[in-house]
Amino acid sequence: MASYIAKRLLVIPLLLLVFSIVIFFLIQAPPGDFMTTYSAILAGSGSSMDNEQLNLMRVDYGLDKPMHIQYFRWMGKLLHGDMGLSLLYMLPNTKLIGDRIGLTVLLAFFSFILSWLIAIPAGIFSATHKNSIGDYFFTVINYIGVAIPNFFLALLLMWICYDLWGLNLVGLFSPKYEMAPWSWAKIGDLLSHIWLPSLILALGGSARLTRIMRANLLDELGKPYMITGRAKGMSEWALVMKYPVRLAINPLVSTIGNYIPQLFSGSLVVATVMNLQNIGPLLLQALSMQDMYLSGSILLVYCLLAIVGTILSDMLLVWVDPRIRME
């Protein structure tokens, strides 16, 4: 087991290296660079920078160098733990990402927990009450959850809340706490705001999980060991929870690896629409502004999370499923 984990961990740097090359060249693929986008933004509000000024800035930030030189400069810094300078913010990327990673992970964690809290009971209910009204109800909700893009759901809910109750559900904090230092009151304020984006993010994911759970459980419910269990007089509840549910949950655990990066990237549009200060909007802004060191660094962090997520889910599987442990 230990050597298995060690092997998996050792591959991480190699994977990151490959990813970094792919990422860097992909985000540089669109025509133009940060300066062209920047000048276009300025032009959009009336002002204009002339080409001379733009070229001076290009030289300043090394944007005039060939792409592979730019890549090596970035890599050189990365190896020293420096993710480079964000041209947009004029701040070190390490700081920008560091400042937002907490809220990002928190939001992802909340929606993850929520989606499991919704999905597992709903899946069990649907499977054990197959084709009942309750099953249909959950099925419809699930299809809606999968079919509606979550940013659209966010917009809808925001508009409904404003129209019905005059609530403005934008952001993760009330204006009063936005810039305040951390305190219990601020945490309370955060909790009173974070449920809606978490719920929106959880709905899409839980819909999928519910379906998987339902299907897996249905496979198990007809198996002979169930009949044996019943024959031995086990209560239905204890029987379902003890055997088929444990089996049916395995595939769910193995999806965590995919699910974690999806939570981060999925929150990108929702966070932008709801004005949440997590990494999502930062990435979107960095990509659309062609702030390549910032977007590259964030994407690399995403890749790291995906890799770690996969390893975590493998380890969880080992823990949940004794059969894998035995092998």
Add this chain to the structure above:
Amino acid sequence: MTRRSIVIGLLLTFVLVIAAVGVVSAVEYSEAPMLAEKVAAGELPALKDRLPEEPLVETPLESVGVYGGTLRRGITGPNDHNSYVRWMYDSLVRFSQDGTSTYPHLLKALTPSEDYKVWTFEMLKGAKWSDGSPFTSADILFWFNDVYNNPELKPAKLPWLYNSDGSLVEVTAPDDYTAVFTWKDPITTVPMEVAAMDNRDNLIPMFLPSAYLKQFHASYTDVNALNEMAKKESFETWKQLFENRQAPFRNPARPVMAAWMSVTTINDPIYTLVRNPYYPIVDTDGQQLPYIDQINFITYQSIDALNMSVIQGELDMQDRHVIMQNYPALVEEAEKSGKYDVRLWPTFGGNDAALSINYYYDKDPEYMKLFQNHDFRVALSIGIDREEIIQSAFLGVGEARQPVPRNTSPYYPGDEYAFKYTEYDQAKSNELLDGLGLTKRDAEGYRLMPDGSRCMIEIAYAPQFANWGDIAQMVAEDWKGIGIEGVVVENERTNHFAKRDSNELMTEIWNEDTTGFPFTGAPKFDPRTSPGVCIATAARTWLNSNGAEGYEPNADFKRVMEIIDEAKHVDPEKQAELGKELFRLWSEGCYEIGLVGLTPLIQGVAVINVNLVNVPAADTLGNDWPLRTPGNGRTEQFYFAK
């Protein structure tokens, strides 16, 4: 009493009244409660020690205000620093509210010599930066000597600082409160140029808190230590560190002369500014400005989220980023909620959609012949139904006009030229085209070129800040009626610029927002301007290559350049005359076919809290970037009625 004594009596009273006003105002300066508290607590010097000996007096627009309140405005993140620049309008000279004149702002006076070769900046005695350090001529010299003339920091060249022989202006400071700029030739555009020398586009302004900034400058501090400091913040060199530290919206420690000073930075979710206790301006009652305590620039991750907040009335004054198409919804919501007022501030001049024709389109000599023909360009112009474009693309606001300044401008060429060739007349258009020999038509009614191919004109645009795609479609539809096939081509922005530079565009739709200030900045109708429009890119190539490549500018383009060069050096009257000539020529030439102008397309839909007073009424605020709108409405004298 004789008549004479009455006159003397009146005069005496007048003098006495003036003296009384002078004495009263000298004694009775007052300050905001939040500052008075700090003075009482001993955290701040008394008001009279913070104000200059003779503070500038500003007359409020409608009424003298009361102190207090926090004003909320939306921004879109750190690249939106021009929101700060526009709101503060922190420059030594400002444009008036209507944008037609300038006045000294943080200066006592800016005066030219009789021959306009020497300009004297007279500074306010005793004026101070927001940290209490003196604001003197050394702060202008520091910019000129240590920033503009520093080979490492050197920003892009500012053409107005040079004589015609290429040498640099001479700048001296005879005393602490005088800075003198001496040119070899007369120059009359100085106030307008100085008005633009603020933190625009994240560049360095022409007056800097030298006492504070010297610690980040290699001429005053050890360069190795500075580079070390820079590395720690991921900068490459001290240059970037210096540029970062001098930007007030990135560095709250940087002292300012503006009405408000930063508490947080533009990178924060809420960029907060509070009143500058040393602001050197008072109102007519002697109250130190600004009236409003605090400004909150709230960051929105998307323009849509920002507009949502605007509609909900959560921002106290928003014009920037308000989407013009939301105007009807805003008016409706304003009536329902009563929270805000919607005002239109149409653009200052020019055109919000102009169709530029490439005079040197040489991919097909037949088309080049047509594009160089005046009748052909006129036929294209009068073949367009501008009224329809106004109705469907600009919500019925704006006027059909050529790209010339607004009629309040000294350069306005008169109605005849402003509306020349804008009347919709397809019969006349067809007549002109027939006269050019384009009489053969194909089965669908399109005219044929001499080689038998259909007469087809590409209308290119980049999806930028307006719905130019829709407008291009309407133009193409109209051109069917005159037998010309318009083909709408959408280019990605960078591609569009590249195609323009390589002379590949036939025509393009863009805005013309530089007519208000033809003699400063980078006017788009000057062939030398880059980026400009596609009209004479090949002439620019010719000029840059000394005639080796491209095409020689035609007589009109040459005259445009002559006028622009000459006008910088002549007195204002002659300048106005030259301006009029320029726009008569431009409108008559029909190179840049104006479609619609004076719309509120760019930041012209203002949503204002009903309690906010002294904000210019609809259509009374010149709206343009060189005017720093809404800064030219003097934000420091806005106040919240209780």
